Amino acid sequence: MTTAKRVLLVEDDRFLRRACEASLRQKGLDVTTAVDGEQGLERARVARFDLILLDLLMPKLSGLDVLRALKADPATRDMPVLVLSNSSRAQDVREVEALGVVGYIVKANMSLKELGERIDRALDAGTGSASGLRP
Amino acid sequence: MLEDLAADTRHDPAHKAAAIALGYASFVGAPLRAAGRTFGALNVFTKAQRRFTPDEVALLSAFADQAALAIEKARLFAEARQHAAEAETLAAVNEVLASTLDVDRVLEGVLDGALRIVGADRAMVYRLDEAGTTLRARAVRGVGTAPGFGVKVDHAVVGSAVARRLPVAYADVLAASLPGADEFYAEHGTTLAEAIRRQEYRGILATPLLAGQSVHGAICVYWTEVHAATEQEIRLLTALARQAAVALDKARLYEEAQTQRTRLAQIFESTSDGIVLVGRDGAVQATNHRAGELLGFDADRAVGIAFADLIAGDAQAFAGLRAALTDPQSRSEGDLDLKPIVRIVHWVAQPTLDASETTIGFTLTLQDVTQERLASQMKSDFVSFVTHQLRTPLSGIKWMLELAAETPERVEETTAYVHDAREAAERLINLVNDLLDASKLESGRLALALEEVDLRRLTREVIDEIAPLLREKGHRLSVDDATCPAAALADAQLLRQVVLNLTSNAVKYTPAGGRITVRVGARPDGVEWAITDSGIGIPKEAQRKLFEKFFRADNVFAVETEGTGLGLYLVRLIVEKHGGRVWCESEEGRGSTFAFALPAGTPAGPEEAR
Numbered sequence: 001m002t003t004a005k006r007v008l009l010v011e012d013d014r015f016l017r018r019a020c021e022a023s024l025r026q027k028g029l030d031v032t033t034a035v036d037g038e039q040g041l042e043r044a045r046v047a048r049f050d051l052i053l054l055d056l057l058m059p060k061l062s063g064l065d066v067l068r069a070l071k072a073d074p075a076t077r078d079m080p081v082l083v084l085s086n087s088s089r090a091q092d093v094r095e096v097e098a099l100g101v102v103g104y105i106v107k108a109n110m111s112l113k114e115l116g117e118r119i120d121r122a123l124d125a126g127t128g129s130a131s132g133l134r135p
Numbered sequence: 136m137l138e139d140l141a142a143d144t145r146h147d148p149a150h151k152a153a154a155i156a157l158g159y160a161s162f163v164g165a166p167l168r169a170a171g172r173t174f175g176a177l178n179v180f181t182k183a184q185r186r187f188t189p190d191e192v193a194l195l196s197a198f199a200d201q202a203a204l205a206i207e208k209a210r211l212f213a214e215a216r217q218h219a220a221e222a223e224t225l226a227a228v229n230e231v232l233a234s235t236l237d238v239d240r241v242l243e244g245v246l247d248g249a250l251r252i253v254g255a256d257r258a259m260v261y262r263l264d265e266a267g268t269t270l271r272a273r274a275v276r277g278v279g280t281a282p283g284f285g286v287k288v289d290h291a292v293v294g295s296a297v298a299r300r301l302p303v304a305y306a307d308v309l310a311a312s313l314p315g316a317d318e319f320y321a322e323h324g325t326t327l328a329e330a331i332r333r334q335e336y337r338g339i340l341a342t343p344l345l346a347g348q349s350v351h352g353a354i355c356v357y358w359t360e361v362h363a364a365t366e367q368e369i370r371l372l373t374a375l376a377r378q379a380a381v382a383l384d385k386a387r388l389y390e391e392a393q394t395q396r397t398r399l400a401q402i403f404e405s406t407s408d409g410i411v412l413v414g415r416d417g418a419v420q421a422t423n424h425r426a427g428e429l430l431g432f433d434a435d436r437a438v439g440i441a442f443a444d445l446i447a448g449d450a451q452a453f454a455g456l457r458a459a460l461t462d463p464q465s466r467s468e469g470d471l472d473l474k475p476i477v478r479i480v481h482w483v484a485q486p487t488l489d490a491s492e493t494t495i496g497f498t499l500t501l502q503d504v505t506q507e508r509l510a511s512q513m514k515s516d517f518v519s520f521v522t523h524q525l526r527t528p529l530s531g532i533k534w535m536l537e538l539a540a541e542t543p544e545r546v547e548e549t550t551a552y553v554h555d556a557r558e559a560a561e562r563l564i565n566l567v568n569d570l571l572d573a574s575k576l577e578s579g580r581l582a583l584a585l586e587e588v589d590l591r592r593l594t595r596e597v598i599d600e601i602a603p604l605l606r607e608k609g610h611r612l613s614v615d616d617a618t619c620p621a622a623a624l625a626d627a628q629l630l631r632q633v634v635l636n637l638t639s640n641a642v643k644y645t646p647a648g649g650r651i652t653v654r655v656g657a658r659p660d661g662v663e664w665a666i667t668d669s670g671i672g673i674p675k676e677a678q679r680k681l682f683e684k685f686f687r688a689d690n691v692f693a694v695e696t697e698g699t700g701l702g703l704y705l706v707r708l709i710v711e712k713h714g715g716r717v718w719c720e721s722e723e724g725r726g727s728t729f730a731f732a733l734p735a736g737t738p739a740g741p742e743e744a745r
Contacts, residue, residue: 015531015559019552022538057523086526089519108526112537 004030005050005123010040010066011084012058016107020053020084023112024119037061041069044076051102051122056085056092064092067099082122084115136163138186160184163192165199169207177202221367224252225374232382236389239274245354245379246276252375253368255356257336260344260379261286261293262352270297270352277357290318293353296341300350302373304340306363338362342372346380354379409480409501412487413442417460420496429480429501431473442499456499459484464494470504479508517684524566524700531559562699569701573684576708583712587622588630590655590662597634598653601642609648616655623662623733629709636702637666637729645670645726658732661715665730672723681719682707706731 007029011017017033024031032047034040038060044052052070056063063083070076080102085092088106096104102122105115137143138161140154154162159180167175177199187195228248232241242260249258257277261270269285270293289298296303305311309328320327338358344351354376364372403410409426413419419437427434432445443460446453455469459482468483481504486494535556539549575581594614598605605612623630641651645668654665673681684704710717710731721727 013527013531015535015555016527018555019531019534019538023534026541085523086530087519087523089516106526108530108533110530112534 004028006030006032006048007119007123008032008034008040008043008047008049008052010034010037010043010053010058010063011055012036013055016055019112020115023116027116027119029119037063037066041066044070044079045073049079051119052079052081053084053119054081054101056083056087056096064095064099067096067101071099080122080125082119136187136192137161139184154180158182161187163187163195165192165196167199167203167206169203174203174206217367221252221371221374224248225371225378228252228375229378229382232378236386238383238386238390241379241382241386242274243276244382245375246274248375248379249354249356249372250277252371253340253356253364255338255340256359257357259355259357260352261297261355263288263297263350267350270294273352292339293341293355296355297343297350297353300343300345302340302342302369304364304369305338307337307361308339309337335359338364340364340368340372342369342376344376344380344383346384351380351383407502409499411437411442411499411501412496413460413499414496415494417441417443419445426499426501429478429503430471431476456482456484460497470508477505478503479505521570525563528559528563528566532556532563535559566699566701569699569705572705573701573708576705576712581712583626583629585624586627588625588627590623590630590664591616593627593631594634594638594653594655594664597631597638600635601639604639604642608642608645610642610645610651611649612651612653614653614655616653625713625733626709629712633706633709633731634664636706637664637731640702640729641666641668641670641727644668649726661733661735663730663732665728667726667728669726672725673719673721673727674723678719678721682717 007024009017009020009024009031011020011033012035014035017035021031021033032043032049034043037058040052040054040058040063041061044066054063054066061069063085067081067083070079070081082102083096083104084107085104086107093104102125103118105118107115110118137146140151140160140162143151157180159182161181161184162178164176164178166173167177177195179195225248228244228251231244231248235241235244245260246258249255255277257275259275260273262273263270264285268288270288271285286294288294292303292305292308317327320330323330336357336359338361339355341353341355343353354372356372403421403423404425406423407425409429410421410423411419411426412421418439419442422434422437424434426432427437430446437445443457446456452471452473456471459467459469464486466483466485468481471480471482473480481502483500484497485500487496487498489495535552539552539556542548572581594616598612598614638653645651649669651669652667654663654667656663682703684701707717710733713733715731715733717729717731719727719729
């Protein structure tokens, strides 16, 4: 039996978080949510995820800071990150891409269906399944 | 030769009579001649009448010739000595004139020299004005004072010397008829005689100051007694005038150059732009202090130093400018982002050309554009942020409706999605409305509809409106409005927005079962409204920024609430529009007080108080 892929959704907007979470669960993914950057980083540090969906503009710790922290830590460096942001500020895109992500998606420009397809592709590109809690 | 003086008829009878009276009877004479010119005679008289032998006559002639030679030699010697003395005097004066470039000192030297070389009682220098029509007394030395008025060219002695470009002398001006003098003195309400008496002079000599082809004025010397200027005096004064004209011309040019220099230096220093002149060798030739300030070097020590060394600090920031330096032939420009001192400097490098259009280096102008660039950055950041804020509820609506459409059969879920979509739409509308309000208030386009507003009643109405929310959170709310004046002059709708915003904030950010107090009271200068809650409080560093656009304290997210980020900003704009102020006192974890004060009487500017 194949284990469900583990996805961490870091999103501060409750509507978007709820909609996205519902859609991903419908696809059979194992979804963990975080309501701000701080919580997101905490969760990414205690468990391995096959994909992190990361918002940028968030309270406490911005998505960019989360990404920097993830990439600086050898334990989390390899987890693929897909940025989901409604900001299309050129500077944000540049900085994010320089840190290394699998994609940058403007939420308003995508349906949940399209988003699901992007996530599938990102997961397929990833190497195998995450093994739950890290030892 | 005359044997008998008494019988002579050829000689001057007076001379003859005198010789006879002295007892002389005979006479022999020989001419005194030198260099082909006869300048006198050597005469020999005898009391006894006698005839002179040819030998005696020849002897006398030879003696006369020798005497003439000796006399001529002595004369030439005296003349040479005089010339030498004149040359020495002129040289001494010239030395004084040449030693200075200061116009006043040159004038002093000229006057001293003039008095010394011609032995006059008074000397004066006139200068021709720019138009070349009037002479003005510039300096005077000796007896009397300078006349306060100008002298027209070709009027009076000095005018005629200037007009004719020749020395003019009068032994006695009282006896002379001067051209245009009567008319000139009449114009000044006096007569020539009166003017001369007042200035106490009779003899006058005026010489024009000629430098090359142009007349700059005149030197005038005066004698208190009648005095006919000698040829020598005229010659000396003319020579002095020539020297003086050259010296004055030099001093004037120097003064002009100095004035220009000072003026340029002042402009150079007073401009708000930084300027650096760099030579072909790359060394700084000149720089103003502003340039040093902008680029962070010591302008007082920069001259002579290679410009590239001055900007050696930040290799990356200066890369563009450095590249421009390697090609001084073409104009280039760019921005320097000086991160450590948070300054953006715009630079323009232009080749500096000399009179023959050859590039002799380049001129660098520097401008502090930090504010402009920052403003432009803030504007684009604001647009990005608003875009983000609008997209967020929009994508929420879009995704909720997508989910609802996927599972129409699961009614309960679908209803929840639609409900969320409506809520997100509500948020979007609030945001758009707040943005519009902020924009209107910021631009001053919003006119206040001022009326008497009962602040006590308004507060109670607002509390009634949010009663359901209060009940839901289980807060206890009390109103202390004992001293409230009946009314404040305000825009009722906007003031209501302020009270509603501050009250609902207190309710939202206070954990369930909290305690909220509203105080409405009079101040000496108006009214004050304050709300105190027992909520989460606001971190110190956030308190200053609370009333800024789109600011939200981080700990706000500890409780899940959503705002537009414009509420308190709008509160501030509205209160300030009414001429009041808004503030906050808070301690994290112990609650906050938000308050505003409105002035008594007519608030805000005259354009709103219609």
